[in-house]
Amino acid sequence: MIILDFERVWPSLPYILEGVQVTLAYTSVSLLLGFVWGTLLGLCKVGHIASLRWFAAVYTSLFRGTPLLLQLILIYFATPQLTGYNISIWQAGILTFTLNSGAYISEIIRAGINAVDKGQKEAALSLGMSYPLMMKDIILPQAIRNILPSLVNESIDLLKESALISVIGGSDILRRATIVANDKYLYFEPLIVAGALYYVLVMILTIAAQFLEKKLKTS
Amino acid sequence: MIRLDNISKSFGHHQVLKEVSGRISQGEVLAIIGPSGSGKSTLLRSINLLEIPTSGRVYIDGICINDKKVDIEKIRTKVGMVFQQFNLFPHMTTLENVIYAPIKVKKIPRNEAQKLGKGLLEKVGLGGKFNTYPPHLSGGQKQRAAIARALAMEPEAILFDEPTSALDPEMVKEVLNVMKALAHTGITMVIVTHEMSFAREVADRVWFLDEGQLVEDSPSQVFFAAPQTNRAREFLEKVL
Secondary structure (H helix, E strand, C coil): CCCCCCHHHHHHHHHHHHHHHHHHHHHHHHHHHHHHHHHHHHHHHHHHHHHHHHHHHHHHHHHHHHHHHHHHHHHHHHHHHHHHHCCCCCHHHHHHHHHHHHHHHHHHHHHHHHHHHHHHHHHHHHHCCHHHHHHHHHHHCCCHHHHHHHHHHHHHHHHHHHHHHHHHCCHHHHHHHHHHHHHCCCHHHHHCEEEEEEEHHHHHHHHHHHHHHHHHCCC | EEEEEEEEEEECCCCEEEEEEEEECCCCCEHHHCCCCCCHHHHHHHHHHCCCCCEEEECCCEEEECCCCCCHHHHHEEEECCCCCCCCCCCCHHHHHHHHHHHCCCCCHHHHHHHHHHHHCCCCCCCCCCCCCCHHHHHHHHHHHHHHCCCCCCCCEEEECCCCCCCCHHHHHHHHHHHHHCCCCCCEEEHHHHHHHHHHHHEEEEEEEEEEEEEEEEHHHHHHCCCCHHHHHHHHHHHC
């Protein structure tokens, strides 16, 4: 007979809950930086400079074509080896998640820019706008508006993937749950608590995405 | 003011324009007409280099604008454009649409631009729509706002690319009336249109294009009364 003993997990709950902050910090900072980086890469992809287009394409293909976990441990362990700089867990995590989500976000941005009606560009040019001005004030605002739902989806992916940080010792939700598990020789209960926390966070984002989508449709 | 010198344009193997040459003088109203696919829009779009001619030169105020050294953005502020699909910026209010380029491109002070923009919108009958977003305007209102937007740059010429083709029939007239009021006020107008009675009434001159060639270049009275070429005659018989 299986006996579930959540009683023994309760005292550790605040400890696991503190991981929510850590998980959210990794997710939000990486997302913000990844958005900036992804926008720059996306602009390279739709731009006229062949070398930048090529760079962005190769970059994206590399980061999408290899496991995120590999990227993370490579950056964490190889940075000190190659540069002598002792990279912290936080820095390695943010760097990896930013570089990785930037690749995905750049594809979203590229698709968003291409989906903006061609007439918008022509109207902007016919008014004498420069290319940067047109991108900044005419094309990107419309592109980003259209891709907001995709960006929320990307943030959901990133939130879940941030659990990889526990592999190199980041004290996020998952890491804390496994510490509790090892401590109490009790695996199911703390991991289920961790799963529930991730699920709630993802649901909040999902509902926000649906709300956004509805609002964009009506306006 | 505008001079075209042997403009040709090909898309792949398809030659859309074949060595078109012509002059448009300051203040003139020119209608470009012809069957669909004759290259009218492509020719019009060559004048502000939205379409880069495969060969030939475009001169504006004596400056060859195909030259790489020419600041095309500056030239484009002198030549406004009104599109078939309006192309208003949907994320800006009607007034912002009109004053954006004067402020950001011509760098005129915001309050001055606002005064100018409001005046222009009132002139095209959109006095009550300053803060409305384009998706909430009717087709005719959108096109009138687009004309105000082009005028706000105080250009020497405006290119109209089938400005009434995307409109419901009952809205064609309000746009044509705005254009009529604009004609012969000193601004050069180049209009690609299928509205023959409008061209006859308002245009000083007509270019008739067929299969990428400028077949006929006549004063509009002459053109509509007695076209010089068979192709123009056949076309007019079909559309009038």
